[in-house]
Amino acid sequence: MRDMEAWDKLEGSSSPPPDWKVTVEALIRGARDSASLLSCQLQDQASGSPTRVLAEGIIHSISSALLVLDDCEKTAVPWTTNPLQASSDDRQNEVSSGKRKITRGRRAYRSRSLPNSCTTITAKTMKDAYSWRKYGQKRIYKATFPRCYYRCTHKPDRGCQATKQVQQSEEEPTMFVITYMGEHTCRSNPNKASTSESCFISFESRTTEPMMSAPLPIPKLDFDDEVVSSSSQPESSLSEELGFPETMAIEASAPPTLPLISQISFDFSRDYWEFDFMSKNEFINLDDMLNLENDGLS
DNA sequence: GCAATTTGACCCCC
DNA sequence: GGGGGTCAAATTGC
Numbered sequence: 355m356r357d358m359e360a361w362d363k364l365e366g367s368s369s370p371p372p373d374w375k376v377t378v379e380a381l382i383r384g385a386r387d388s389a390s391l392l393s394c395q396l397q398d399q400a401s402g403s404p405t406r407v408l409a410e411g412i413i414h415s416i417s418s419a420l421l422v423l424d425d426c427e428k429t430a431v432p433w434t435t436n437p438l439q440a441s442s443d444d445r446q447n448e449v450s451s452g453k454r455k456i457t458r459g460r461r462a463y464r465s466r467s468l469p470n471s472c473t474t475i476t477a478k479t480m481k482d483a484y485s486w487r488k489y490g491q492k493r494i495y496k497a498t499f500p501r502c503y504y505r506c507t508h509k510p511d512r513g514c515q516a517t518k519q520v521q522q523s524e525e526e527p528t529m530f531v532i533t534y535m536g537e538h539t540c541r542s543n544p545n546k547a548s549t550s551e552s553c554f555i556s557f558e559s560r561t562t563e564p565m566m567s568a569p570l571p572i573p574k575l576d577f578d579d580e581v582v583s584s585s586s587q588p589e590s591s592l593s594e595e596l597g598f599p600e601t602m603a604i605e606a607s608a609p610p611t612l613p614l615i616s617q618i619s620f621d622f623s624r625d626y627w628e629f630d631f632m633s634k635n636e637f638i639n640l641d642d643m644l645n646l647e648n649d650g651l652s
Numbered sequence: 653g654c655a656a657t658t659t660g661a662c663c664c665c666c
Numbered sequence: 667g668g669g670g671g672t673c674a675a676a677t678t679g680c
Contacts, residue, residue, distance in 0.1 A: 488657060495669060503671070507656095519671090658677070666669085 475529050484538060486518060498524055508540035515539065 486504035493500050499522035506514040515536040523529040 487655095489674090490672060491658070492670065492672095501670085505672095517671095654680090656677105656679080659675090660673105661675100662671105662673075664669105664671085666667105 475523065475531055484516065484540075494521070497521070499527070506538060506540055508538075512540040 485507045487507045487509075488502060488504050490503035491500050492503070501519055501521040504518045504520065506516040508514040516538045517535050519533045519535070521531050523531050
């Protein structure tokens, strides 16, 4: 599945690709194997060392992400298209509303069953790989906080149907419930041609460990808000192809103290898994950090 | 001036 | 009929 044909199968497809299960299984297998390898490599590390704590956090996050993937695979219905979505604007009617004269087409509403959706919970409305435009805000019945509606900014020019809803959590007002719906069809950005094939899963986890309190030889990379575009990833990702959001939040049972945004990426051109994570606005590659620590030991 | 956001109305689904 | 998702004019910000 490392060649362009595989991606082309996925690209813009409104029907389930035949290798959907195979893709997920390969992704899960790769992540699991890599996590196992990482565990082996860290056996030499002293328990409680910053590197090991970080790595254990990542492994835990991977495990959680795999559970989410597994769960989504069971519940989500990716690539299903709402028949209503296909028949918009084929009739125009005009509605007079006070001062406003509103021209409306036949409405094409999304199914309430939320096909191809995935809900995440995050500590903040973190930026993801896409740019969104807010198009509405609504007070929800019996809800304390309003719900905000966003759509992909590329809807007008590329017809991207992806939307997301953001609502402050009732139980935990510091958390935001983000529901992603639809799939991005705006990936083929001519201005951001990808040079390598890769996919990734990224997610936010929380840890109680004061992981970055110790001075670590962490390489500082140029990094802006958009984690994805700052790397060599294309705008698309397998998580997105699979109908998942770019970021998946996993709430740990322990009280949160420090956010850790992790990213598992697979570079098809190198047949290689990478583990990156962000802390304190620094984007850190695990390989780089391990190499630096090993260099320091030798 | 343009783009993004706000906000009230519209309209579909349950 | 009501809740909630979307539209689009008005407003705001750069």
